[in-house]
């Protein structure tokens with residue numbers, strides 16, 4: 141079946157957390173409409189850019205785009221941006237049931253509110269490994285009051301102006317800023333504005349709910365809680381998980397989970413739904429929503445104070461949850477037992493000519509003027525650097541626990557070319573930032589593939605010892621994984637999807653500052669590119685009759 145959507149994207153004044161600012165909406169809404177489809181369907185989205193002064197691209201996060209790499213929606217990698225006034229038709233197959241997302245992939249545009257859910261249901265004759273009565277989706281975000289332009293300008297300046305901690309946390313696009321904390325007029329900030337009334341999920345006592353929880357924060361790692369209710373984790377990034385129970389669901393930007401909850405508590409009241417910042421010193425009040433027991437009023441406050449979140453700087457429970465996520469025993473996709481190539485990616489914050497940047501192996505990524513997919517397909521190799529980027533770093537001498545003695549890095553737009561159908565291991569290695577005793581959490585997202593998560597570790601990855609402990613028995617497949625502070629994360633994937641694919645830190649400011657790489661595989665097998673994606677750079681007008 142074909143699922144056809146027509147979207148108009150524009151800026152509108154909205155007050156998602158009671159503070160009025162410009163928000164990017166789709167057909168008048170942020171979050172945008174949920175895409176509902178069934179495995180095997182074709183989704184067509186015709187996007188019209190009505191942003192007036194700004195380009196646009198939309199990425200279908202978790203959809204592998206097998207056979208349609210030009211529909212991945214990654215500006216600079218797989219397409220030219222959609223200029224104001226233009227319409228672009230995205231067309232792709234949703235080939236696997238699960239919980240996915242869509243969001244802007246042009247500059248830091250995602251954090252202006254351009255995002256939503258994709259829910260792909262199982263085929264008619266298929267039974268899932270768990271039962272539930274109702275299915276609900278929510279997206280967690282953090283929210284800034286400064287515009288994307290102010291943020292991007294600060295990040296690109298010397299002296300560096302960091303974006304800072306967010307002003308509020310949103311649950312399904314709703315949050316609450318303390319308007320009296322700043323001298324703001326009622327027109328600018330008004331807590332009785334219905335646009336910022338807390339999000340509520342209504343449940344019928346006794347029923348089981350599948351709650352699809354996703355994070356698209358710009359910066360924050362979150363802990364998600366439902367007061368008085370345990371959650372059973374059953375799905376991660378579109379793959380069934382061997383079930384396990386949590387009170388706090390740790391979730392990183394770009395991840396999706398399904399959890400089961402039973403509405404089995406005292407039905408005469410409502411319960412808090414909360415999000416808390418973890419892994420960075422929180423300077424944002426917790427996000428609040430309601431778990432509303434029918435027939436209580438959905439806006440009736442619970443009689444309790446909202447539960448406090450976990451200790452923000454205790455990394456141990458976060459690492460433990462990452463390690464607990466294994467493939468469901470009936471749905472194990474076994475990884476190849478060996479790889480053809482292993483690349484280590486050292487994650488560092490650097491300084492280039494006085495400007496703060498983020499790097500992989502001391503190379504800070506920049507996008508070329510002509511998108512890679514188009515340049516590669518047309519064999520225009522002069523359009524980006526042909527010097528292969530590094531496969532590792534100075535393992536012997538680099539001290540990951542301290543500020544680098546030489547924080548200098550270089551910029552490059554070179555890419556990693558992978559042999560088609562080869563098996564590739566990536567070991568993400570964390571390190572200290574430019575500040576003493578500081579290492580941050582980075583959620584890494586791969587386009588065009590799912591990967592097996594082979595393991596997580598503390599400290600420096602040992603190439604002789606650590607691979608012996610890889611989980612090759614029941615590793616989960618995901619498209620986004622956290623790299624924990626001072627730790628490493630090892631993943632494996634098959635380079636079997638012809639195209640050019642971004643792999644990057646999902647923190648908006650970090651990718652903006654160069655924290656990403658591009659992989660190319662099987663470019664000769666990519667079909668003819670639609671001319672609609674080629675209207676920029678040196679290939680402007682290519683494919684036009």
Ligand SMILES: O=C1O[C@H]([C@@H](O)CO)C(O)=C1O
Nearest residue numbers: 302489573574575580649650
């Ligand atoms: O890129 C970043 O910059 C700041 C800080 O390191 C400098 O102010 C921070 O926390 C980041 O993640």
